[in-house]
Amino acid sequence: MGDDLNGVLDEIEKQGSMMEETREALQKKYGLRFGQAEKLVASMAVKKYVFKPSGKIVWIVVGREKEYFVIPKLYCQCDDFYINVVIRRKMDFCYHLFAQAIAEKRVSYEIFNVPDSDFRRLNNEWKKQSV
Numbered sequence: 001m002g003d004d005l006n007g008v009l010d011e012i013e014k015q016g017s018m019m020e021e022t023r024e025a026l027q028k029k030y031g032l033r034f035g036q037a038e039k040l041v042a043s044m045a046v047k048k049y050v051f052k053p054s055g056k057i058v059w060i061v062v063g064r065e066k067e068y069f070v071i072p073k074l075y076c077q078c079d080d081f082y083i084n085v086v087i088r089r090k091m092d093f094c095y096h097l098f099a100q101a102i103a104e105k106r107v108s109y110e111i112f113n114v115p116d117s118d119f120r121r122l123n124n125e126w127k128k129q130s131v
């Protein structure tokens with residue numbers, strides 16, 4: 001199992017749904033992060049905004065205190081991502097990215113279809129939260 005998120009996801013994909021064995025392996029390897037990610041997925045904290053008619057997609061993961069703007073496999077707004085991924089380079093992802101990835105694989109997220117005219121307003125709200 002690779003350390004990067006893609007490797008982890010390939011592993012999940014190979015198994016179709018997540019087998020108990022995979023879950024245990026992920027739990028062992030990623031500990032808290034995996035548990036927290038699964039909890040988020042189970043509570044439908046992952047939201048997919050689809051803007052019409054552009055088709056632009058924005059992923060949001062609702063954390064304990066804030067909503068985080070997430071770019072799949074790449075970026076999350078949270079402190080954990082900033083500290084452990086960007087600064088310390090300890091991990092490739094935070095649990096919000098993990099949650100988004102699991103949710104996308106399982107098609108277990110909430111979808112909001114919104115008009116493009118709402119993009120600026122929503123985007124400003126999401127950006128504001130990072131301060």
Ligand SMILES: [Zn+2]
Pocket residue numbers: 068076077078079080081094095096097
């Ligand atoms: Zn995060």
